[in-house]
Amino acid sequence: MAKPVWAREVSLDDLHLHSKGSFSDLLGIEFTMIGADFIEARLKVEPRLHQPFGILHGGVSVALAETIGSVAATCAVDIQRFRCVGQAITANHLRPVSSGYLHARASPFSIEERSQVWGIDIRDDSGSLTCVCRLTMAVISR
Numbered sequence: 001m002a003k004p005v006w007a008r009e010v011s012l013d014d015l016h017l018h019s020k021g022s023f024s025d026l027l028g029i030e031f032t033m034i035g036a037d038f039i040e041a042r043l044k045v046e047p048r049l050h051q052p053f054g055i056l057h058g059g060v061s062v063a064l065a066e067t068i069g070s071v072a073a074t075c076a077v078d079i080q081r082f083r084c085v086g087q088a089i090t091a092n093h094l095r096p097v098s099s100g101y102l103h104a105r106a107s108p109f110s111i112e113e114r115s116q117v118w119g120i121d122i123r124d125d126s127g128s129l130t131c132v133c134r135l136t137m138a139v140i141s142r
Contacts, residue, residue, distance in 0.1 A: 006041070027064070
């Protein structure tokens, strides 16, 4: 079993409540699992998220990755003292998706005092990798 990385106990209900009315809520991102060192979420692929050629717009995958990675980073710090903000994200789109769900998992590469690096894998319903992202977060004092 992996060593827990969270600074406090967090539930799926907490994550959903915190994202209510935000961009992630607008997109329809649903948090589905919290492990000792990962968070998972899913997003339904709908025509409103397609680009003109009928496949998912790549920016949606990036938004999903940054959302889940930012949430994970925030769960790994004392939120009374720190906040996490995105510094950089890279994405490699590996295969197109037109329907079903995207399933994303954020896991840390590095959690340091002032920065964090997260890897986010996004898969389709069949488990095929559709996008891989690396997210760097700055940890700043409140």
